[in-house]
Amino acid sequence: MDELRHLFRRAADHAADYRLSLPDRPVGVPVDQAALNEAFAGPLPDAPTPPERVLADLVAAAEPGLVATAGPRYFGFVVGGASPAATAADMLAAGWDQIAFNAVTSPAAVAAETAAGTWLKELLGIPATASAGFVTGGQAANTAGLAAARHQVLADAGWDVERRGLTGAPAVRVFAGAERHATIDRSLRLLGLGTDALRPVSTGPQGAIDPDALAAALRDAGPGPTIVCLQAGNVNTGACDDLRRACDLVHRHGGWAHVDGAFGLWAAASPATRHLVDGLETADSWACDGHKWLNLPYDTAFAFCARPDVHAAAMSYAAAYLVGSGGAPAGADLTAESSRRARGFAVWAGLRELGRDGVAALVERCCALARRFADGLSAAGFEVVNDVVLNQVLVGFGDDARTDRVVAAVQTDGTCWAGGTTWRGRRLMRISVSNATTTEADVDRSVAAIARLAHGIGGELVH
Known part of the structure; x- marks a missing residue:
């Protein structure tokens, strides 16, 4: 027992040391992937390895390849x-090792999801009667x-898709904006x-x-x-569809309105x-995601449905041996x-930690x-091409090739990390501000680094 306690404490100490280093460590640096692969590679030992040695070897192998995505100057994705x-609760969840299948396999896990789901619906303005599934x-x-x-929509057409499948079913039309997220397309593929x-x-625009x-x-x-x-x-600009008008149109035509609000749905949590x-x-x-703007551990997201019976009909199953189902x-x-x-444990803890006012303040601070960011980069002579309505900023540094060189230089420099994207036919830097620990000083430091690197790259700025 003492060995187990010592091992868990060592793991927690490693995790805490890493987190405490985030404000000062480079966000992302060039990595020798072959060397990193080699550090993890090698034959599987025949004999058991002491857990403490396994932990030490894991830390040593992983450290050179860690990206400071949890830090205050990571602005990608x-x-x-x-x-x-939330992190501490996730550690407990790993230690408790619960199966959150139903209230028989873990009454506590289901209770935490039920409570946290209620809070989430209140924060987001989703009807209290909706279901809340905790997904990846x-x-x-x-x-x-x-x-x-x-x-x-197929049941309304007289077709039981769960029983009969899609062969011979009425054709389903799916309308989506031209700038939808790519996960919509993959979901349609997965669903047949x-x-x-x-x-x-x-x-x-x-x-x-x-x-x-x-x-x-x-x-x-x-x-x-x-x-x-x-x-x-919108994944690039942060723009939101006119949900009221669009949902009204959909329902007047007898359709189903689904909202992909991976990060933007959190706009509902702030009066601003x-x-x-x-x-x-x-x-x-x-x-809606939790590991984005709500600052919860990976992998945490939520699927809400206004009709719990429909949600369950589409996703659930039963078997004689599954005690507690049905x-x-x-x-x-x-x-x-x-x-x-x-x-649900980490979600419950993260929401308790922030409270209603804390969630609103998080959203407002990231938007500010x-x-x-936009003001600083514009003042430095670069082009901000989107209306900054939420936490997304798109920046151009001239022609596409020059912009890509700036993005690559920023990622190599390590002061901050921002990604590249293509929007409306142009290559742009995409900056996403989602971390609760990011400060004005972090933004100013990042703006200065981006400006220094961009001005050091040849080519003309184009506005």
């Missing part, structure tokens, strides 16, 4: 660093939401609807779906099983940004996983820091 309480990420959340949509079912709808174009597309399509995928938070997602409560299903939908009934880790 809309990710936040997990908060202290936006991909899984979109897939669950679209599975529920597929179930209902296929990307040919997609009917892209044109978007406005900032990438939000054009409601008039959506109205025309629905009108021209005529009656039939219809799903519309809307977006809260709530207007951007006005009408979200009128949708039928929602996808009751009110919970746990694995709302996800595509059976052997589920207990994500994104505007500070």
Whole structure:
């Protein structure tokens, strides 16, 4: 027992030392991937290895290849660093080693998900009667939401897709903005609807779906099983669809409105940004990440559905040996996983740590820091090409080749990390501010580093 306690404490100390180093360590540096692979490689030992030696070897092998994604100057891929309480709760979840299948395999895990799901719906303005499935990420959340949509629109057409499959089923039309996230396409592939079912709808200047174009597309399509995928938070610009008008259009045509709100749905948690997602409560299903703007550990996301019975019909299963199944939908009934880790503990802890006011302040602070980024880079002579309405900033440094060189230089420099993207035919730097520990000083330091590197790269600035 003393050995186990010592091992767990050593692991916690390593984790804490790493977290405490984040404000000062380079965010990302060039890595010799071959050497990193070699450090992990080698033959599997024949004999057992003492756990403490295994832990020490793991730390030594991994350290050169760790990217400071949890740190205050990582601005790529809309990710936040997990908060202290949420991280500690995740450590406990690993130690408790619960199976969050249902209330028989872990009553505590299901209770935590139920409570945290209630809080999440309150914060986001989702109806209290909606279901909340705890999944791995936006991909899984979109897939669950679209599975529920597929179930209902085909049931309305007299087709039981869970029993009969899709062969011979009425064709399902899926409308989505031309700038939808790629996970929508993959969900349609996974669900057997296929990307040919997609009917892209044109978007406005900032990438939000054009409601008039959506109205025309629905009108021209005529009656039939219809799903519309809307977006809260364009992956490049942060722009949000007009959810109230779009959902009204969808329902007038008998369709299902699904909202991909991986990060943008959190705008609802702040009075300062709530207007951007006005009408979200009128949708039928929602996808939202926790490991992005809420600063929870990977892998944490949520699939909400206005009709829990439909959610469960699309995702659940039963078997004679599964004691406790068949009751009110919970746990694995709302996800595509059976052997589920207990994500609800970290979600519950992270929400308790922040509170309602803390979540709102997190959203507001990240938006303010994104505007500070935009102002600083604009003042340095670079082009900010999007309206900074949330936490996303798009920056051009001249022609595409020069912009890519600046992005590469920033990633190599290590002061901060930002990614590149293509938007409206242009290569741009994409900056996402999502970390609760990011300060004004972090932004100013990053702006100075980007400006220094960009001005050192040849080529003309183009505005």
